[in-house]
Amino acid sequence: MIGILVLVSVVSIVVIVIVSASCYLLKRVPKIASPKGNHANSSFSVSERLILEENGCKNIPMREIYAATNNLHLHNFIGQGIAGKVYKGVLSNGWQVAIKHIFKDGHAETFLREVANLSHLRHPNLVILRGFCENDQDCFLVYELCDNGSLSEWLFGKLKVLSWLQRLKIAIGSARGLNFLHTNDRGCIVHRDIKPTNILLDANLEAKLSDFGLSKLIDIGASHVSSEVRGTFGYVDPEYRRNHHVNAAGDIYSFGMVLLQLISGKRVLGLDVTMPASLDKMAKALTKGGNILEFADPKLNGDFAMEAFEIVLKLAISCTADKRERPSMEQVVKRLEKALEVSARSNEAYSISFA
Numbered sequence: 001m002i003g004i005l006v007l008v009s010v011v012s013i014v015v016i017v018i019v020s021a022s023c024y025l026l027k028r029v030p031k032i033a034s035p036k037g038n039h040a041n042s043s044f045s046v047s048e049r050l051i052l053e054e055n056g057c058k059n060i061p062m063r064e065i066y067a068a069t070n071n072l073h074l075h076n077f078i079g080q081g082i083a084g085k086v087y088k089g090v091l092s093n094g095w096q097v098a099i100k101h102i103f104k105d106g107h108a109e110t111f112l113r114e115v116a117n118l119s120h121l122r123h124p125n126l127v128i129l130r131g132f133c134e135n136d137q138d139c140f141l142v143y144e145l146c147d148n149g150s151l152s153e154w155l156f157g158k159l160k161v162l163s164w165l166q167r168l169k170i171a172i173g174s175a176r177g178l179n180f181l182h183t184n185d186r187g188c189i190v191h192r193d194i195k196p197t198n199i200l201l202d203a204n205l206e207a208k209l210s211d212f213g214l215s216k217l218i219d220i221g222a223s224h225v226s227s228e229v230r231g232t233f234g235y236v237d238p239e240y241r242r243n244h245h246v247n248a249a250g251d252i253y254s255f256g257m258v259l260l261q262l263i264s265g266k267r268v269l270g271l272d273v274t275m276p277a278s279l280d281k282m283a284k285a286l287t288k289g290g291n292i293l294e295f296a297d298p299k300l301n302g303d304f305a306m307e308a309f310e311i312v313l314k315l316a317i318s319c320t321a322d323k324r325e326r327p328s329m330e331q332v333v334k335r336l337e338k339a340l341e342v343s344a345r346s347n348e349a350y351s352i353s354f355a
Contacts, residue, residue, distance in 0.1 A: 057119035058131035064092055065133050065140050069099055078149075083107040083213055088145055097130055098146070102139040110213035111139040117189055117215045125177030127200055127210040146200035146208055151258075155196055155265055164304035165343055166205055167262045171312070172336045173207030174199050178255060179329035181209075182248045188218040190246050194254035195235045196261060216246045223247060234268030234278065239323050249323045255332065256280065256319025263312055265297030280320040283313060305346035308339040315339075 068089030069076045076087040084102040091097055102111050111134070118129045133140040151170060154160045162170070174194075181189040191198075192214040200208045214230045224245040229236065237253035240246065257268055260279045268279050286292050292313060296302070315335045319326055327335070 057115065057129050060091070060131040060133045060140070060142055062133055062135060062140075065089075065099060065142070067092070068097065072101060081211065081213075083110040091130075091142075095130060096145040098143045100141040100143070102141065104134070104137055104139055107213075108139065111141065113215055114141055114212045117217065118212045121181075121184075121189075123177055123180045125173045125207055125209060126180070127208040143210070146210075147203045148201035148205055150197050151199040151201060151207070151262075152196035154201070155261055156267070161299050162205075164300055164308075165340070165347070168308070168312070168336065168340045168343060170199070170201065170205065170207045171259060171262055172333065172340060174209060174258070175255065175329055175333045175336055177207065177209040178251055179333055182251070182329050186217065187220045187222075188248050190216045190218060190248060191251050191254075192216060192246065193231050193235070194251055194258060195232050196258060199258070218247065237323075248329070249326055252319050252326045252329060252332070255329070256316045256326075259312060259316035259319065263297065263309065263316070264295050265299055280317065283317055287313070287317065305343045308342040308346070311335060311339040311342065 066072065068091050069087040070089075072085075072087055076089055077085060078088050078098065079086040081100075084100055084107065087099045087101065089097055089099055102108075104111070111132075114129065115132050118126070119132075122128070127146065128144040129141065130144060131142040133142070148154070154162050178191065178194065181191060191209065191212065193211060194209070198209065198211040200210050202208060216225055216227060218225050224247040226244050227246045229241050229244060231240075231250075231254070235254040235257050237250040240250045240253075257279060260266075260283055261268065264279065264283075266279055266282075269277070283295055286295050292310065293302075293306075295313065296304070296309065312335075315327070315332065319332065
């Protein structure tokens with residue numbers, strides 16, 4: 001009897017050892033990926049992914065993201081925003097791209113907004129969203145690369161200078177892109193963060209609106225949607241700050257501030273911290289009894305048509321006026337095209353006089 005008890009005890013111990021060892025080994029064996037791959041933790045359903053693919057927005061494998069950016073190497077780093085860092089890279093198909101690395105914790109909504117609002121949009125003055133990628137912790141947005149960086153770099157950098165005609169063409173391109181958003185078939189898409197940093201320039205200095213992380217879609221027939229105030233200080237519509245109503249007028253105000261920067265080369269707020277003055281107030285003061293030429297960017301060296309300068313200045317001021325007095329983006333485009341026409345005539349007359 002004692003022998004049987006001993007045998008049972010030994011067998012039990014052996015079984016416990018074998019089970020414990022098996023559990024330990026199973027933990028060390030890497031899990032085989034599910035057939036869905038990254039899709040298992042995806043923000044998009046299979047049908048949504050198919051629609052995105054049809055729109056030319058591809059689900060790019062994580063390994064290709066890291067290969068394109070040399071494992072997010074510092075040498076590939078080209079900028080940083082609130083939601084994450086941006087790297088340049090080259091995909092396996094040869095596309096030169098800008099890849100935004102977004103941390104899912106706290107910024108997942110930015111990722112979803114960009115993919116939802118930008119993936120199906122195609123316009124010469126909107127940056128193209130080539131694809132996306134995500135896992136549990138990180139999201140990546142893959143855009144076409146704009147070789148000449150942002151408008152901000154050109155306006156405020158010391159080594160880059162834009163001519164008057166180049167500035168007008170950038171303004172027109174940006175306005176066309178914004179008008180396209182506001183008159184979209186799905187409804188009015190409000191960008192909510194129009195500023196020089198979010199206007200990119202391609203190899204031909206063609207303007208492309210970027211960064212749709214704050215964008216909102218207003219259904220057809222609706223006048224606005226309500227939201228907490230978001231945007232960049234100095235570009236946010238005062239009326240939006242008061243009533244929290246998101247609508248196209250907010251983008252028009254922001255665009256007016258950008259126009260003022262294009263012609264003046266100034267920041268939205270003066271550097272005198274004791275008496276900070278917004279750019280729109282400075283411009284309005286000059287039109288009421290000052291010399292408006294004082295508002296022109298010194299880098300222009302006076303090389304612009306005065307009539308065209310006045311058209312753009314007055315247009316910018318009207319964009320930053322009370323909401324009821326602001327023009328639509330379609331009207332803005334027409335006024336800017338008029339300024340370009342005047343400038344072209346002036347340049348032609350100048351060339352003929354020296355022929």
